[in-house]
Amino acid sequence: MEWIYSTTDPLWETLILCILVLVIVIIVSRIVGLTSFSSMTNYDFAVTVAVGSLIATILTSSTSLAHGSVAICGLLLLTLIMSKLQRKFKFFNKVVTxxxxxxxxxxxxxxxxxxxxxxxxxxxxxxxxxxxxxxxxxxxxxxxxxxxxxxxxxxxxxxxxxxxxxxxxxxxxxxx
The missing domain is CATH 3.30.240.20 (bsu07140 like domains)
Structure with a gap:
């Protein structure tokens, strides 16, 4: 039954990581705003997929919670910056979307x-x-x-x- 569950598997660590990652994503998306995970533009979609991939990587590999959290925060912060630039500069909006x-x-x-x-x-x-x-x-x-x-x-x-x-x-x- 070793192929189903190994006693060396860090199940508790994974469960705790799930909770921590969820809390981090909730906090960051509340700061960034409602459009954090929208599909309003093609890069919004790409960021949503990337964040999902980062979450999976944090939970299933040796990537640290800190490193993964910084990457998630960075991507969502870039989304916020892109959104503000699009609203402020019409030219930028035309280039991006x-x-x-x-x-x-x-x-x-x-x-x-x-x-x-x-x-x-x-x-x-x-x-x-x-x-x-x-x-x-x-x-x-x-x-x-x-x-x-x-x-x-x-x-x-x-x-x-x-x-x-x-x-x-x-x-x-x-x-x-």
Whole structure:
């Protein structure tokens, strides 16, 4: 039964490390703010994955709690700094994040934009079905967001003339 559990395995140390790492992550994410683990940008996603990897490394390898905690704090602090720089400097925001891009304009599928972004038509159709679109005439717009998510703006019915606030598409690229 040595392959299941070895008496030399540091199970108690691992349990204590779990608690300590959780406390550290909670404290740091409270300091950095609600967007600590959001997926608002591509680097937010990368930081979230990196922090998860660091936590696993701390818990399962010889990396010290102090070293791992500094790395986690550093990554989350960099996220906070990046966020502040993006808000302060428009140029910096343009360099760091991609603009969202239109995949459908009304019921018209923008094949060139799909191809440029590497999205297969089947994936677009799946997103439309997920959004309960029953007819392409119900679509106002489909946007590939900076996070990689696809947003579907649609009408309740094909013949609906609901008002549409163009501000929703203000920074969305129309063509590649």
């Amino acid at each position: 991609n603009d969202p891009i239109l995949l459908m304009d009304g019921n018209k599928i923008l094949h060139e934009n799909l191809e440029h972004e590497g999205i297969h038509i089947n994936h677009l159709m799946a997103k439309l079905r997920e959004s309960n679109v029953m007819n392409l005439d119900q679509v106002k717009a489909v946007v590939l967001e900076t996070t990689g998510d696809v947003s579907v703006l649609h009408k309740d019915s094909a013949d609906s003339d609901e008002p549409f606030d163009e501000i929703l598409l203000k920074d969305v690229r129309r063509k590649v």
